[in-house]
Structures are given as structure tokens and as C-alpha cells.
Amino acid sequence: MSVMVKLLLSACALSFLAACTSMPVDEKTSINDPFENTNRKIFAFNLAVDDYALEPAANLYRNTAPEPVQRGVNNYVSWTGMPLTAVNSALQGKFENAALASLNFLVNGLTFGFVDLMEGEDQPKREDFGQTLTSAGLNQGPYLVVPFLGSNTVRSASGRVVDMVINPLSAFSGKTASDARTTLPIVNAVSFRTTHFDTINDVKNNSLDAYARARSAYYQQRDKLLQDNLPKSEVKDDLDEFETFFTE
């Protein structure tokens, strides 16, 4: 199946997911979240996955794996993302970042990414295809909670699919490369959960509405990440809501 067909199918699937349910306008809780009822169900599913699989795994990992091992795994996960950062940076015209990511990938490749040999040097800024789509002026679309993957917008979810397809690491063949590709998402998830162990538990256990809190955190972090990807016409120069609050 060609890459284009895969992309089209993925985009159709996401559109279908987005369109499969909606709620009446007066019950909408956010202008960015018209599919909240479905999103909440998927969020509950993801929480159950976290309760029964991810949290225990992360807990075991953080309590048994020595700190240097955890750091090494974090470095490895970060290293495997470098080719995508390089490709997306180049697509966005950020050639310096693309060069930095390529250099980082090559140098740290000497240790298969487990040791950051470029520690203390300029680090490349992570770039994904969702950010590339933002640079191209594509609207972010509604909020989507994707099974296992969590918070997204239609644009960032589409970007994730494209990232999976165009990942240069998939060019490597052989059993080892195949095993690495299969286990990477699991390693990535456990590593992420371990790094944010207390924060995620706080959202789960101390929220009045964990879904709303997770959505808010996602948008704030994503907005910050996308600041330098927005076309100049979309960059807001007005007062933020905190300043507005004190001018009222």
C-alpha cells in the first residue's frame, strides 16, 4: 500500500472518529470540544488502561530500575525521535534545528541513543508533523481523545499518523529493527508515565473533573509548543486572559 493511500485512510478514519458523535450545542463545554461525550468515554477507557497496566508498570519500573538505567531509556526514547524532528524541521524551513537533530542522531547513535554524548550542547527543539501542518496554516480542528494515545486535536492526531508512516527509522529492516519498532511505543509510554508519575496521579486522584483538567493541560502545553509554528497572521498580540482580568 502506498504511503499516500495509508495517509488518506488514516485521515478518513480520524474524520470518521470525529464525526461519529456530537452533542447538542447547549451542552457543549468548550468550543474546541464538540465530541465531548465520546471523548469522555475514550478518556475513561484510557484511565482504566492506566489503572490496570501503565501505572503499575511505571511504578515497578521507577522502584526497581536504577536511576542511570531510567536516564538511559529516556535518552533512547528521545534519540529515536531525532530523525522525525530533522525531517519536520526541514519541512518547516528550520534548517538549523534539522541539522542539530541530525547531528544529535548521528553522534548519539554511537551508543544507540542510551548515552547523551551531546549533553550541555544546544539541544534541538522537538518538531512533529502536527507542527508542520500548523506552519502550513492548517486549522487545528476539534479536540480528540484517542484510545491509548490520549489528548489530541484532529490536526495533531493526523500528524502523529503521518509521523508513524514517514519515520526514517522504519527504513531499517531485519528482526532487531522490527523488534525495536514494536517495543518502542511501550517503552515510550512507560518512560513517559514514570517521568510524570506524580503529576498524572494528581490529575487522576485530586481533580473535580480529570477530563477537563487533562484537556486544559494539553491545550496549554500544545499552544506553547506551536507558538513559533503559527503563521504570522495568526500570532496574537493582544492581552492574555490574565491581563484582561486585571483590566476589567
Add this chain to the structure above:
Amino acid sequence: MNSKPFSRNKLPEGIMMTHLQKSLLKVKAAAFSAIILLACAGGTACANDRVSEAENLVKALITELEQTSSQADMTDKDNRQVLNKLVDVYFDVDAITRFSVGRYWRVASDFEKSEYTRLFRLVFLNQANEQFHKLRDLEFKPTTTNTKGDKLILVGGIIHDKSGEFPDVEIFWRIVARPDKPAKIFDIEVENISMLKTQQDENTTLIRRNAGRFSALIEALQEQLKNHQPN
């Protein structure tokens, strides 16, 4: 006599002006320039004062937290008392409470406002109390300070865990510095996530999903306090 103080010179526009009038005009222009310069200098000095005040506020809070959390003989009750005091001294509780419910503050009754204020504070203290022991090995390294408009100042820095358990975290303190009041902390932004904005989104979502009933938020807070299990 060469000087002709009252002689009239013809200006290009055809306006006649005496030497005295011209001299007065020059004096006025000089005075006006001086006032503008003084105002600018004063404004800059004033802005610098506000920035220093905001930075000092954060430093003072951190120092006080470090000193208190390092005392081994502190009981849970002692921690709560300290936190209660710190909240009043360092945080703009009134503004935080109002901001945390967004536009629904305006539609809430007086009773709902006072009840929400009381419950919100209790929940905040419970959560802060649970995190209190984690503050022991943390230190704050200031990096940047930026003014946002004429009332807000962002003091940025890195929270470093001396024990090495947690990685460094980027943090911004959003300080309200109004000319007539002491500076206070309004919000804390950790890794680009504003605590207050997140709380506001959560609270307003809850109210909206309950047909705009402010009392639904109060009920949810009461429920949360009822189920709260101290560590």
C-alpha cells in the same frame, strides 16, 4: 540698540512673534522636555521597583518554605498553620478565587461566593499540605523576569531538586504588582501549564455541564473534602 526685544519677526507661516514670546516658548519647550524625560525615568524606575518587588516576593516565599519544610518536628497541624499564613501573606487569594471560576463569579449569589471561597481554600490547603514534604530539597534558580502589562510580572526560573529525585522543572510565578498594593502571587506556571488556568477550565466545565448551576461546583468541592484522606 541692537537688541530689539519687542521687535516682530515674520515667521514663514505669517505669524508674528516677539523675542520675548520666542524665549518663553523655548523655556516652555525645555520644561516640557524635562518633564517628559523625568516621567520616563520615573516610569522606568517605578517599573524596576515593581520588578524587584516581585522577585523579592518569590525569593522570600522560597526561603520561608525551605526553612519551614526543613524543620523535622513539624506536625501535620503545624504544616497547615504555616501554609495558611503563607497563603495570606504571599498570594492574592481574592483575585485567585474570582479568576478560578471565570465569568460564573458574576452570576453566583453572595452566599455561593462566600461558600466557594471557603471551600476552595480548604481544598487548596489540603493539596498543598500533601506536597509539603516534597519541598524540602527543592531550590529555585531565577532566570528571567518580564512585565506583562502594567499590573502583572512574570518571574521565571528553574526548580532544582537537590536530592536528584526529580528533574529540573521550568516555572513561572505570575505576580500582581499594583501601584497601591503590595505585590502578591497570582498564579504558578509549571512547564507551560498554568495552575490557575487549569483550575478555571476544570471549574467552568463542571458548572457548564450542570446547566450553569454554580451550586454544582460547591457540591463537588464538598464531596471532594468529604472523601479527602490525609496522607
